[in-house]
Amino acid sequence: MRLIMKTTVLAVAAIVAGSGTAVATGNPADARRVETVTYHLGDQAFTPPADLGNEGKNELDGVVYYPSDVSAGTHPLIMIEHGSWQTCADRAATDANTAAQAALAAAEKAGDDAEAARQQKIVEQTSARMWTWPCAPGVPPMPSNAGYEYLGRQLAQLGFVVVSIGTNGINATAAGQAPTVYYTRAALLNAQLTLWQQLASNGQGPLHGHFTDPATGKPRNVGFQGHLNMGDVGTLGHSMGGGGVLQQAADQRHGDWPAGVTVKAVFALAPTDNWNDEPVTQVPFAQMWGTCDQVNTGNYFAGNSGANQVPIYRYTLTGGNHDSYNTEWSPSGHQVGSHDDALPGTRPGTCASQFPDGPQQDQPQLTETRQRASPRPTSPRSSSASSTAATTSTPYSPASAARPACRT
Template structure:
């Protein structure tokens, strides 16, 4: 797949970049967003252009050392909202009168806690994929989108590329040899695809994935007996699943089953009473389109706050132990 890296690296990016500083998440943690445009990424293997937008949580005091990088990727949800009618929509780019639904901001609580532990955390937007791409194209596009952001951050760490002019504070402060990924729902399969033995050659030069967390991930293969696109035997990973998940259930355990005897550092944790949507604050009740997906008869249902707190504990401890 060397051709893919070469072709993607040669793509021209939009020249305009929007950096929108946000209020500090907490003492010691900074937040910034970048956006290169709704159709900035033209992957030659994907039928539609994708946005290059993300929010970054980072230690305000970057010190004199490089920090591990974590990339988060959300799953399939609405792509736009009408703030007047208070209804969600599924187009991309968003039509007049609608604005992007910021699924990538739904993990701010996790990004903040990871940044407090010294990580630079980039949560990326995948609304174009949600609006237009299904099947395998929807999964490898998620993997390629992760790789594109990693390419941007590799260049930024060297003081190069389209992010350098406005995010120069990160030059020399990000270690692309210590990278973790977290994907929720369809994003969970996306990061497993990106980390798989088969697709390791597509990683940008200078990047090494050392830990992966599929969070409430989907699991199915287009060819029933061929799981090679998501078979991860050389990278540690931890699957987090939920007993009240009304969207995908506990199928993500299959990722661990697939590598028994092949990956010594593949594990899982079952969160009793957790559902699917509460992991993302933008998918939860109170937000346009948000809902509680847990079955009505599910026993021991968690509150959103407790579910996110338990997820933080599991995910932060895993990344802290694998990326140090």
């Protein structure tokens, strides 16, 4: 199966087309060995710009996947931003919350207002523990940014340096701040890219000396200086992260990009709507939606088709849900709060479709493994639309704007 990885490679194709940067040729023998480091500059190291009016601070951290021969040539950088999920891996609070929600539903069905009120209070109290930031002493933060390792490693094999950043602080303070949350997510991307631009250009800045081996916890020195092409940057976002990366790529937001940084391609996995309809017509992008995904609300393809000055793409993943893109959110990861978010269909092995304008229909549900399945590394140099038996792709190019092609 060639699902997420194939379409992700398509989305970042514009980064390397004609750039001469160090990417694989397509021969499996050319796939690089991948190494990983992490960094953590503080749970509240990022403060949103004051003019956004967003209250709350976010962590500046990341999981970095890179080819072991990173010192050979220059490499495009891809930054991943995860979506909204509980911020603290508090198992006791999560289990109590789940039980209280079930009891609340039962009390409401029975018309027991007193019991419903009692259970509602438990739901609110436990939710506060699950969604606080920073987390309480002894409670680990939810490692949502580690949930895209399968993508990070495959892309690093191709020669990309991939950085998956955390947004727990933003998630903890998003309630009641809907008008500013996507601008804040875009600002976080720019702040992280500023750190990487500093490191790439002169080897200095806050990232210098702060990389750690995730297996041993010991410091690691990695020679990124002079070996990152910050003029060839791609962004990838999931859920609200998808809305965030498209917010950052909006035409009128290019002036916010750090000096020396150019975003060349964007990929949005099940993006949510960022509510402001700012056009994205100058950066190639792709969006993917699973037919059993209850959450996806952002149809950026339709909103920009016809006005786009560069190719854009839309993918429909038959039987895909929302959470399986992130291994930390999915049942097989055994993480606190993980679950399968698809609604069961009427037959075994199916899920109920979530088409916006149609009735629910049984879809052959993808397992987590199939939804995240990837091919052997291939070169991302072709920008032509690609698809598989399980996906429908719709490329939209200005050159063929009269009638977008559709292939399955």
